[in-house]
Amino acid sequence: MxxxxxxxxxxxxxxxxxxxxxxxxxxxxxxxLIDFNLGVSSAYQLLILLINPIATTLLLSGIxxxxxxxxxxxxxxxxxxxxxxxxxxFNVIYYREFTDFMTMNVIFGYSAVSQGLSxxxxxLLKPADIIIVIDVILVLLGLVTRFIKLDPRPLRTREAAAVxxxxxxxxxxxxxxxxxxxxQLLVRTFDRNYLVKYLGIDAFTVYDGxxxxxxxxxxxxxxxxxxxxxxxxxxxxxxxxxxxxxxxAKGKNVIxxxxxxxxxxxxxxxLNDKEVTPFLNSLYNDKSTYSFANFFNQVGQGKTxxxxxxxETSTYGLPQGSLFSALGTDNTFEGAPAILNQTQGxxxxxxxxxxxxxxxxxxxxxxxxxxxxxxxxxxxxxxxxLTEYGLKDKLxxxxxxxxxxxxxxxxYAKFITVSNHFPFELDEQxxxxxxxxxxxNSVNNYFVTAHYLDQAVEEFFNYLKKSGLYDNSVxxxxxxxxxxxxxxxxxxxxxxxxxxxxxxxxxxxxxQRVPFMIHIPGVTDGGVQTQYGGEIDVLPTLLHxxxxxxxxxxxxxxxxxxxxxxxxxxFRNGDYTSPDVSVIGNKIYDNNSGQEITHPxxxxxxxxxxxxxxxxxxxxxxxSLNNKNLLRFYVPNGFTPVDPKNYDYKNDFAAxxxxxxxxxxxxxxxxxxxDNHTTIDDYKSxxxxxxxxxxxxxxxAQTESKASSTPTSTGNKTQQ
Numbered sequence: 095m096x097x098x099x100x101x102x103x104x105x106x107x108x109x110x111x112x113x114x115x116x117x118x119x120x121x122x123x124x125x126x127l128i129d130f131n132l133g134v135s136s137a138y139q140l141l142i143l144l145i146n147p148i149a150t151t152l153l154l155s156g157i158x159x160x161x162x163x164x165x166x167x168x169x170x171x172x173x174x175x176x177x178x179x180x181x182x183x184f185n186v187i188y189y190r191e192f193t194d195f196m197t198m199n200v201i202f203g204y205s206a207v208s209q210g211l212s213x214x215x216x217x218l219l220k221p222a223d224i225i226i227v228i229d230v231i232l233v234l235l236g237l238v239t240r241f242i243k244l245d246p247r248p249l250r251t252r253e254a255a256a257v258x259x260x261x262x263x264x265x266x267x268x269x270x271x272x273x274x275x276x277x278q279l280l281v282r283t284f285d286r287n288y289l290v291k292y293l294g295i296d297a298f299t300v301y302d303g304x305x306x307x308x309x310x311x312x313x314x315x316x317x318x319x320x321x322x323x324x325x326x327x328x329x330x331x332x333x334x335x336x337x338x339x340x341x342x343a344k345g346k347n348v349i350x351x352x353x354x355x356x357x358x359x360x361x362x363x364x365l366n367d368k369e370v371t372p373f374l375n376s377l378y379n380d381k382s383t384y385s386f387a388n389f390f391n392q393v394g395q396g397k398t399x400x401x402x403x404x405x406e407t408s409t410y411g412l413p414q415g416s417l418f419s420a421l422g423t424d425n426t427f428e429g430a431p432a433i434l435n436q437t438q439g440x441x442x443x444x445x446x447x448x449x450x451x452x453x454x455x456x457x458x459x460x461x462x463x464x465x466x467x468x469x470x471x472x473x474x475x476x477x478x479x480l481t482e483y484g485l486k487d488k489l490x491x492x493x494x495x496x497x498x499x500x501x502x503x504x505x506y507a508k509f510i511t512v513s514n515h516f517p518f519e520l521d522e523q524x525x526x527x528x529x530x531x532x533x534x535n536s537v538n539n540y541f542v543t544a545h546y547l548d549q550a551v552e553e554f555f556n557y558l559k560k561s562g563l564y565d566n567s568v569x570x571x572x573x574x575x576x577x578x579x580x581x582x583x584x585x586x587x588x589x590x591x592x593x594x595x596x597x598x599x600x601x602x603x604x605x606q607r608v609p610f611m612i613h614i615p616g617v618t619d620g621g622v623q624t625q626y627g628g629e630i631d632v633l634p635t636l637l638h639x640x641x642x643x644x645x646x647x648x649x650x651x652x653x654x655x656x657x658x659x660x661x662x663x664x665f666r667n668g669d670y671t672s673p674d675v676s677v678i679g680n681k682i683y684d685n686n687s688g689q690e691i692t693h694p695x696x697x698x699x700x701x702x703x704x705x706x707x708x709x710x711x712x713x714x715x716x717x718s719l720n721n722k723n724l725l726r727f728y729v730p731n732g733f734t735p736v737d738p739k740n741y742d743y744k745n746d747f748a749a750x751x752x753x754x755x756x757x758x759x760x761x762x763x764x765x766x767x768x769d770n771h772t773t774i775d776d777y778k779s780x781x782x783x784x785x786x787x788x789x790x791x792x793x794x795a796q797t798e799s800k801a802s803s804t805p806t807s808t809g810n811k812t813q814q
Contacts, residue, residue: 101241104242105242105243105245106245106247107159107167107245107247107248107249109245110168110171110242110245111155111156111158111159111171114171114172114175114233115151115155117229117233118147118151118155118175118178118179118229119147119148119151121179121182121225121226121229122147122151122182122294122295123143123144123147124225125182125186125225125226126143129186129189129190130186130189130290131287131581132287132290132291133287133291134291138271138275139275139291141271142268142271142272142275142291142292143291145264145267145268145271146268146272146291146292146293146294146297147294147295147296148264148268149261149262149264149265149267149268149294149297150261150265150294150296150297150300151178151296152257152260152261152264153258153261153262154174154178154296155171155174155175155178156257156258156261157170157174158170158171158174159249159253159254159257160251160254161248162248163248164244164245164246164248165244167248168244172233172234172237175230175233176230178296179226179227179230181196181295181296181299182226182295183223183226183227184196185295186223186226187218187219188200190218190579190581191218191516191579194286194395195286195287195290195295195298196299197286197302197395197414197415198299198302198303198305198306198414198415200395200414200415200416200419202415202419202420217516217517217519265297268292268293268294269292269293271292272292272293275292276288276292279292286298289301302414305414306414312721312722313721313722313723316722316723316724316727317727318724318727318728320718320722320724320727321648321724321727321728323715323718324648324715324718324719324724325728327650327711327712327715328648328649328650329645331650331652331660332644332645332652332658333634333652333653333656333657333658333660334653334656334657334658335638335643335653335655336638336653336655336656339639339655340638340641341638341639341640341641342614342617343568343614343639343640343641344438344640344641345438345504345640346504346566346567346568346614346640347503347504347505347507347563347566347567347568348434348440348504348505348506348567348568348570348640349507349508349509349558349567349568349569349570350405350506350507350508350509350571350572351509351511351551351554351570351571351572352398352401352402352508352509352510352572352574353374353514353547353551353571353572353573353574353608354398354483354510354511354512354514354515354547355514355515355516355518355573355574355575355576355577356514356544356547356573356574356577356608356609357573357576357577357578357605357607357608357609358387358389358573358607358608358609359590359605359607360374360541360544361374361375361378361609362375362378362379365527365528365530365541365589366528368527368528370527370541370545370548371544371545371547371548372548373548373549373551373552373555374548374551374609377555377571377611377613378609378611378622379622380613380620381617381618381619381621382613382614382615382616382617382618382620383611383612383614383620383621384611384612384613384614384617384620384621384623384655385609385610385611385621385622385623386609386610386611386622386623386625386627387622387623387624388607388624388625388626388627388673389572389607389608389609389610389626389627389629390606390607390608390626390627390628390629390663390665391573391574391575391576391606391607391628392404392410392411392628392629392630392663392664392665392666393411393574393575393629393666394410394411394412394413394414394667395411395412395414395416396411396412396415396416396417396418396419396453397416397574397575398453398510398574398575399411399416399417399418399419399422399453399454399455399458400416400417400575400666401572401574401575401629402418402453402510402574403417403418404628404629404630404632404633404651405430405572405629405632405633406427406429406430406431406462406633407427407428407429407430407462407633407649408630408631408632408633408634408644408647408649408650408651409630409648409649409650409716409719409720410630410650410664410666410712410713410716410717410720411666412717412720412721413666413713413717416454417720418453418454418455418458419453419454421720421721421723422454422457422461423454423457423458423461424723425720425723425725426461426723426725426726426735426736427461427462427725427736428647428725428728428730428733429461429462429463429736430506430636430637431459431462431463431464431465431506432462432733432736433637433642433647433733434640434642435463435465436732436733436734437642437732438504438640438641438642439504440505440506441465441466441501441502441503441504441505441506442463442464442465442466442505442506442507443464443465443466443467443468443497443498443501443505443506443507443508443746444459444464444466444467444507444509444510445468445490445494445497445498445507445508445509445510446467446468446469446470446484446490446509446510446512447469447470447475447480447484447485447489447490447512448469448470448483448485448510448512449470450467450469450470450471450743452483452484455467455469456469456743457738459741459743460736460738460740460741460743461736461738462736463736463741464741465741465749466497466501466743466749466750467743467746468494468497468746468747469743470484470485472497472746472747473485473489473493474489474493474787474788474789476783476787476788478783478786478787478788479787481512481513481515481520482512482515482517482519483512483515484512485512486512486513486550486783487511487512487513487514487546487547487550487551488524488546488549488550488553488779488780488781488783489781489783489784489788490509490511490512490550491509491550491551491554491557491777491779492553492777492779492781492784493788494509495557495772495773495774495777496747496772496774497746497747497750498563498764499561499763499764499765499768499772499773500747500750500751500754500763500764500765501750501763501764502750502753502757502761502763503566503762503763503764504762509554511547511550513543513546513547513550514540514543514544514546514547514577515543515577516536516577516579517535517536517539518536518539518540518542518543518577519539519543520542520543520546523782524781524782525542525546526545526549527541527542527545527546528542529541529542530589532586532588532589533585534582534585534586536578536582537578537582537585537586537589540577540578544577549780551571553777553778553779555569556778557773557776557777557778561764561773561776561777562764562767562768563764564615565615565616567615568612568613568614568639568640569611569612569613570610570611570612570613570632570636571609571610571613572609572610572611572629572632573608573609573610574608574629575608576605576606576608578605580602580605583597583601583602583605584597587601599678599679599681600676600678600683600688600690601688603665603669603671603676603678603683604676604688606665610632612635612636612639614639623654625654625659625661625673626661626662626663626671626672627651627654627659627661627663628651628663628664629651630650630651630664631651631652631653631654631659632651633649633651634649634651634652634653635653635654635655638653638655638656646730646731646732646733647730647733648719648725648728650712650715650716660708661673662705662708662709664708664709664712664713665709666713668706668709668710668713669709670705670706670709671685672685675691675698675702677702677705677706682694682698682702750763754766
């Protein structure tokens with residue numbers, strides 16, 4: 095009897111509406127409790143959590159109630175239901191990788207990211223995720239099999255309006271409960287966990303959309319007057335270069351090696367008594383290397399692209415989404431490639447074995463002033479040569495030689511590795527290191543792919559030495575961001591001689607350290623540096639080593655070697671760390687003991703407040719600079735704004751060979767210095783693909799044929 099009553103009820107429009115709203119509420123609560131770490135710490139917060147999906151679910155699904163015709167009503171209701179489910183599922187996947195929620199900038203920039211992704215998102219799915227979609231499948235089956243019959247009787251408009259009104263009232267009731275527990279909830283949005291915990295996924299997404307629209311509006315109304323505060327801040331915090339180090343690398347090639355997902359704890363680390371990264375360890379401890387023990391990644395949701403942005407421009411990434419994806423197509427930059435080209439005649443190039451559209455790089459690099467971008471289209475991308483995110487690292491370095499040797503010197507060249515990327519999978523033929531033994535396969539494999547990356551870098555260094563590039567180059571190596579996410583640190587803890595039971599947010603912050611090494615052959619006063627710094631500080635540090643004063647540029651970082659360097663490392667969420675203390679939310683931790691300081695002295699309170707204000711101010715000004723595209727109003731003396739129309743990455747090999755032909759005896763490329771012969775034979779690699787699917791000689795022949803038959807305009811790519 096009860097079953098028949100239930101069927102009769104869901105065969106009405108009210109019943110169907112109630113069914114889908116109830117099912118969505120149930121699975122949302124399950125996701126909150128199982129997948130999201132929302133920090134529910136009281137019965138009151140749990141009550142709010144249970145309430146928060148109701149209002150938005152009623153409001154969104156209630157749109158269908160205004161539809162009078164039968165089929166359109168059910169189609170509208172089901173489509174809203176599916177869309178809401180998709181948003182929930184995508185947030186679950188995104189949260190597992192980023193420990194954060196999808197913003198509008200992430201959603202709108204997704205196409206730029208997704209083109210570089212393949213099956214990594216599938217690796218983040220779990221069997222339990224079936225609870226997110228099973229109800230949708232059952233509802234659709236019910237409709238198709240007519241278990242759920244269509245009700246032709248329309249609801250009156252005032253009934254639909256009553257549901258909408260109830261939803262709005264419930265939302266404000268929900269908001270009030272949230273404000274009681276967390277005052278200024280919608281103002282202090284530094285932590286998106288709070289918004290989801292108190293208001294729900296849908297409300298957060300709408301709120302974020304409104305903020306994004308407001309930012310776009312502010313951008314259209316921006317003027318040069320908005321720059322005054324930024325100029326004052328950067329000038330007040332400018333750090334004079336160390337006179338002993340200023341210009342010590344002037345005129346040398348700069349080679350940037352982007353160590354994907356590589357964390358500092360790997361340096362000098364042994365797993366089962368074996369060094370994971372023996373070559374990088376030797377480099378880190380070399381007296382020709384300035385190595386930084388307290389260097390932190392400062393990325394936000396843009397991860398790798400955020401790291402690149404800070405490295406190239408010394409401005410922070412966005413609080414939401416990726417600056418590269420959201421703003422990079424149109425923004426004006428004063429980046430390292432353009433600065434080095436215009437001040438010291440550097441040619442500039444990026445080598446990356448993934449699609450140029452990944453993170454919108456094919457547009458951003460033009461605005462940064464990169465003359466050449468050798469993406470996946472310039473490499474042999476046979477399936478056997480690829481990992482999850484592009485060309486295997488050993489092949490990237492090996493197969494880039496044919497392009498690197500043609501660049502006019504001095505050059506600024508960046509290599510973006512990908513093999514040490516989540517989910518850290520590597521085929522058996524390239525595996526030469528035993529994985530760890532934890533219950534998390536990603537943690538286990540992390541050491542295997544890190545070892546492979548170490549081997550790839552060593553092979554590249556050997557080539558640099560044999561070819562003659564080494565002695566005239568500065569090699570910068572840096573980890574872009576964490577590899578093991580906070581959600582997996584508990585599995586990693588025992589391998590670091592830590593207890594998962596006592597692991598806390600302070601330990602998570604310490605894991606944000608990444609390697610930063612500046613290797614300058616011939617230097618003998620290197621060694622491990624202990625000053626605190628982050629990715630925001632790389633550009634001014636590098637410019638000063640090359641003999642270029644950074645003061646005329648708007649940069650938020652400072653020279654790590656300067657006595658005036660401010661050792662406050664700001665994180666994208668507003669937390670910071672410094673030599674003595676780390677501040678996480680409202681908690682202060684002593685860096686030596688790792689213990690929370692529950693009763694800070696008046697002096698420490700004053701210091702923390704000042705550093706928090708500095709951190710918040712720096713992030714806010716950087717956001718204003720980028721969101722409003724303010725650099726279009728600021729042109730430093732001697733700097734010419736980059737015109738992206740001058741760059742076209744379709745025929746870069748043809749362009750660099752044509753420049754050699756134009757310069758002839760004046761050409762400074764390694765190829766020319768080597769009597770117009772290749773140095774590929776100087777590269778020794780044990781990559782098994784070089785004997786099977788990756789025939790580099792054939793690739794070179796094809797590329798040369800393409801170059802000779804394809805006319806190109808060198809534009810401003812000619813050495814200046």
